[in-house]
Amino acid sequence: MIYTVTLNPALDKTVEIPSLRVDGVNRIVSMRADPGGKGINVSKVIRKLGSGSVALGILGGDTGRRILRELETLGIETCFHFVEGETRTNMKIIDPVSHTNTDINEPGLSVSEEILNGLLEELLGRIVRDDIVVISGSLPAGAPNDTYYLWTKACRDRGAKVFLDADGELLCQGIKASPYLIKPNNHELSSLVGKELTSTAGLAGTARKIMEEYKIGCVVVSMGSQGALYLTEGRCLYAEGLKVPVGSTVGAGDSVVAALAVALERGMTLEDTVRLSTAVGAANVMCSGTQAAEYHVIEGLIPKVVFHQLDR
Numbered sequence: 001m002i003y004t005v006t007l008n009p010a011l012d013k014t015v016e017i018p019s020l021r022v023d024g025v026n027r028i029v030s031m032r033a034d035p036g037g038k039g040i041n042v043s044k045v046i047r048k049l050g051s052g053s054v055a056l057g058i059l060g061g062d063t064g065r066r067i068l069r070e071l072e073t074l075g076i077e078t079c080f081h082f083v084e085g086e087t088r089t090n091m092k093i094i095d096p097v098s099h100t101n102t103d104i105n106e107p108g109l110s111v112s113e114e115i116l117n118g119l120l121e122e123l124l125g126r127i128v129r130d131d132i133v134v135i136s137g138s139l140p141a142g143a144p145n146d147t148y149y150l151w152t153k154a155c156r157d158r159g160a161k162v163f164l165d166a167d168g169e170l171l172c173q174g175i176k177a178s179p180y181l182i183k184p185n186n187h188e189l190s191s192l193v194g195k196e197l198t199s200t201a202g203l204a205g206t207a208r209k210i211m212e213e214y215k216i217g218c219v220v221v222s223m224g225s226q227g228a229l230y231l232t233e234g235r236c237l238y239a240e241g242l243k244v245p246v247g248s249t250v251g252a253g254d255s256v257v258a259a260l261a262v263a264l265e266r267g268m269t270l271e272d273t274v275r276l277s278t279a280v281g282a283a284n285v286m287c288s289g290t291q292a293a294e295y296h297v298i299e300g301l302i303p304k305v306v307f308h309q310l311d312r
């Protein structure tokens, strides 16, 4: 089974306001609201790929109950602990006239270590050897910086394969627990080593060093429209980005993580994993907002994926 962990979920509200004006009255011409947060986004894409996952995390209030209902409607199994307060709503205002995107994000819930430990215990009680646990996104207020280190270590000790997709200090701490896979983008990998990495060779070399130093099984470095690097023990493939019309690039990385989890669960070869995840990333980019792409779009892109073997 695949478990996704979202400790700081959000209701993602996308509204369209032509000619948005600050200090004026604005009228919304269209709007939609989707359950969001990185782990939840991964679960949604896994569903579109025809596999199942359990979405696990922390919710609060009416917004939390709405997210839960919508996930259940999408056919996603859930395991959320409810706490005092209200899950955040993140509003994205799209202005089709000035071609701007404006984000207005609520601060979100605060959690105690007791709540986090309760949820971790529940996860540990469910997972068995070779389950996949996807830990991604930001932490809620009150969660210590080493939370992902502790969760990764605890899941690994139960024999699960942990995918860690986090940034900054959370990634820096988390890799010390040797996750099975990490998927930094080029900027996240650069900030991890404190050096701007611009070339494919530089990114691949750095990813290999980190893999070996922290005993990580697989590193996927995504590079937006430039594609991604896939490093496993002894192999390194570079997949070119597919040329597709861009709707929204938000969540492209989450959809790649979903494809990587599905590919591992299905025992796919590295080549097929590269094909699927590149197609899923590009298909996601073609969608607007944080919607997950339909499978027939993904299927059409798979044969178009081009990749090369690199030296190391």
Ligand SMILES: Nc1ncnc2c1ncn2[C@@H]1O[C@H](COP(=O)(O)OP(=O)(O)OP(=O)(O)O)[C@@H](O)[C@H]1O
Residues within 6 Å of the ligand: 184, 185, 186, 221, 222, 223, 224, 225, 226, 227, 228, 241, 242, 243, 244, 246, 249, 250, 251, 252, 253, 254, 255, 256, 277, 278, 281, 282, 285
């Ligand atoms: N403009 C684009 N055109 C084609 N493919 C893209 C584009 N942007 C992203 N992709 C695909 O999606 C993958 C992941 O994108 P990216 O590197 O932007 O992830 P990310 O920064 O982790 O995103 P996020 O954290 O917002 O989900 C890329 O490796 C690529 O295959």
Ligand SMILES: [Mg+2]
Residues within 6 Å of the ligand: 165, 185, 253, 254
């Ligand atoms: Mg990302």
